[in-house]
Amino acid sequence: MIDQKHASFIRRCVSDIINGLTDGLTHFSGPSRAAVIFAPQPDSPMLLCDPQNLLKGHEPIFKSLYVDNQQWRVNDKVPRDRKQFADILPIKxxxxxGLLSNGGYSGSVFFQQWFTEHHPDLCSIGPTECWLEHAAWRFSHDMANDRDLYTGISGYFLREYATHAVRDHIIDQMNLLLGWDSPVRIFPVLDAVLMISETREEGSWPEGRLLVVDPCMLDRLDFLVRFQEGIRPQLINYKHVRKLLLTVERSGRHLVSDGRSILGICGDSLPPFSLCADFRGRHGFLKVNRNKVCSFADGRFSSTTYQAKLVYLEELLLETAMDRSDSYFLFKIVISLVHHSQQRKHGCTVVLDLNERPVAISGQNLSPPLDLRKPYMLKMAKSLAKVDGALHIGSDMHLHGFACLLDGRSFPGEDLARGARYNSALRFTAEHAHIIVVVVSSDRPVSVIHQGVDVHGSCTWDHKGGCVYNLDRLDYWVGI
Incomplete structure (x- = not known):
């Protein structure tokens, strides 16, 4: 039986960690929630803390796994000593x-499992899983120390854990492919990548690829140029490295480093393990063996792919009365226009007019409209998207106009922090039915706007940061 003081201590531990997770993951991946289920002892009831209703809708699965079935209480491998908090036995x-999770058994917390959202545009789920794994470790640590030694610092650790999460995932991959004795230190490499990414050369942002390779793998590289050993540029000298990136800019070549210095330039063939920083101007990507781990921009790491997946647009089109094949083809047309605009680094606006008869929009009206199902017409539309104003596309998959001006009256849903293109789309969709507007900004993610609301930007949960949350019994929560 847990006394009231100990119950209050547990609530505080859980709340601090959830607040830290929520804040940290929100900066890394966009608006994020966190939740946990746990049982302090083998005979304790399973408890739940879900302040933003992340787990809502999954009640039947939790009932089946942890209420109807009590097999989770039986685990002979769990340490009996509560001080063995670091030995966490992972669970499936x-x-x-739509959720990611991580947790396990330990001596201080018999069972715990942490959850967060699986965003659709993650470069990799690896860093987020490492984040959740560290949350489980912090909770075990706090519970082992008990309230007399509790510092309340776990939430702060998790709030600032982005670089550590990226590093932990890279280390996990390195250990799998190289073993445990690699001399490459990842933190200095990550610091150098961020510093190089913010360093301009003659006004231009860095482009090119920096390859970090374990010294034992160097003989597997096809070196085109090798620098003399005594005068090799140090990776920490980021201004010098930024200049050297010019030698591999917009090519299939890599600048090669062993994690300490720049060794030379190699071709595109890679060893069994490599870490690549792919600089693409204002942003870039970290890759392990060509697989994206995360992106970086503005001096920090994030999970975004910088590639519009437009899942929200796909969902809106599926809810319309359009034929499934037509909605799919219209979706592919928009995807093609958006990706082209992003690659050319210019903004554009696409108006999807799903009315039976397209609405009248001021602009360059086309007669006859261009059939975007024809590749050469779609290519023409990509060129027209460069002109200020919106493309006007009907449900017939024809382009009815370009350089269109979207007007509308001001309303409370506007975002004054955004530009005219974005707010014009909000106003226009608020006043016209069956209209979806896709806004591509040169410096922001793609926005899908419908009925005066940014579908991606709308938040369906109330963030309650800084609170101490209540704990619910899982069997009551699932409706027993």
Whole structure:
């Protein structure tokens, strides 16, 4: 039986960690929630803390796994000593749709499992899983120390954990492919990548690829140029490295480093393990063996792919009365226009007019409209997207106009922090039915706007940061 003081201590531990997770993951991946289920002892009831209703809708699965079935209480491998908090026996991810999880058994917390959202545009789930793994470790640590030694610092650790999460995932991959004795230190490499990414050369942002390779793998590289050993530029000298990136800019070549200095220039063939920083101007990507780990921009790491997946647009089109094949083809047309605009680094606006008869919009009206199902017409539309104003596309998959001006009256849903293109789309969709507007900004993610609301930007949960949350019994929560 848990006394009231100890129950209050547990609530505070859980709340601090959830607040830290929520804040940290929101900066890394966009608006994020966190939740946990746990049982302090083998005979304790399973408890739940879900302040933003992240787990809502999954009640039947939790009932099946942890209420109807009590097998989770039986685990002979769990340490009996509560001070063995660092030895966490991992548990299987239940595979809940739209969620990522991590947890396990330990001496201080018999069972725990932490959850967060699986955003659709993650470069990799690896850093987020490492984040959740560290949350489990912090909770075990706090519970082992008990309230007399509790510092309340776990939430702050998790709030600032982005670089550590990226590093932990890279180390996990390195250990799998190289073993445990690699001399490459990842933190200095990550610091150098961020510093180089913010360094302009004659006004231009860095482009090119920096390859970090374990010294034992150097003989597997096809070196085109090798620098003399005594005068090799140090990786920490980021201004010098930024200049050397010019030698591999917009090519298939790599600048090669062993994590300490720049060794030379190699071709595109890679060893069994490599870490690549792919600089693409204002942003870039970290890759392990060509697989994206995360992106970086503005001096920090994030999870975004910088590639519009437009899942929200796809969902809106599926909810319309359009034929499935037509909605799919219209979706592919928009995807093609958006990706082209992003690659050329110019903004554009696409108006999807799903009315039976397209609405009248001021602009360059086309007669006859261009059939975007024809590749050469779609290519023409990509060129027209460069002109200020919006493309006007009907449900017939024809381009009815370009350089269109979207007007509308001001309303409370506007975002004054955004530009005219974005707010014009908000106003226009607020006043016209069956209109979806896709806004591509040169410096922001793609926005899908419908009925005066940014579908991606709208938040369906109330962030309650800084609170101490209540704990619910899982069997009551699932409706027993």
């Amino acid at each position: 991810d239940p595979g809940l749709a």
